[in-house]
Amino acid sequence: MSAAPASARNDKTDVVAAAMRVLADSGLPGLSMRRIADEIDVQVSALYWHFPNKQALLAAVSAQIVGAGSAPPEVDAIAQALRDRLLAHRDGAEIVSSSLALGLLELPARAALVSAARDMGLDAAAADVAADTIVHYVIGYTFHEQQRLHAAVVGAADASVDLVPEGLDDRAGDFDAGLAMIIAGVRATASVSGR
Structure with missing residues (x-):
């Protein structure tokens, strides 16, 4: 009796797992359908x-990156x-951004942000704007x-160049400071709309 064809032995989960391995090894530029097929x-x-096309596979990879917890x-x-x-995932922001832009990914964090913004006192429309703003800030940042890390690794940029604005101690502080400004704006909007 002959073994089942390789395609029958692999399911969507196996394909996504293979794509995640290729992504970890080669980044988005190396994440080709050929490399994924070779992996399994x-x-x-x-x-x-x-998957009907590569973008659908990348959407499944994006869902794996952002998790459902x-x-x-x-x-x-x-x-x-x-x-x-x-x-936690090489080129994770770029892959997730692409899937979001094409409407192929429901981001669990966005739903949680909408709920949190509603709890702060925003109406549904304003909570959607707040969630989208925060999502875009996080992904963009x-x-x-x-990109800076990759450029430094391949020697395209000097890793010692400090991109942190004067007065902030580290890049995490920069991220936190920007996020705090956005949240302050959300709170201010909620207090004005709650009057």
Whole structure:
């Protein structure tokens, strides 16, 4: 009796896991359908049994990066948890940003941010704006961090160049300061709308 074809032995979870391994090894530039297929020893066409195109696969990778776990109730903790998830994966911010831009990813952190903003007193429309603003700040900031790190690793930038504004001790402080400004704006909006 012959073994089942390789495509039958692999499911969506296996393909995403292989994509995550390739991402860790080679980053987004090396995340090709060919490399993923080679990782699980199948033909490229076998991947299309599970995903209609590469962007759909990248959306599944994005979902893996951001996770589906429970979020803390505070805005700053939600934002920090999202940043940590993005930083934990090479080129995580870029992949997640692309999937969000194409409407292929429901971001659990965004839903948690909407809820937290509502708890602060914002109406539904304002809570959506607050959540989107924070999500875009976190992803944009993290994308910048990951690009600087990659540039330093490949020698395209001097890793010793300090991009931190004067008066802040470290990049984490810079992130926290920017986030605090956004949250202060959310609170101010909530207090004005609550009058």
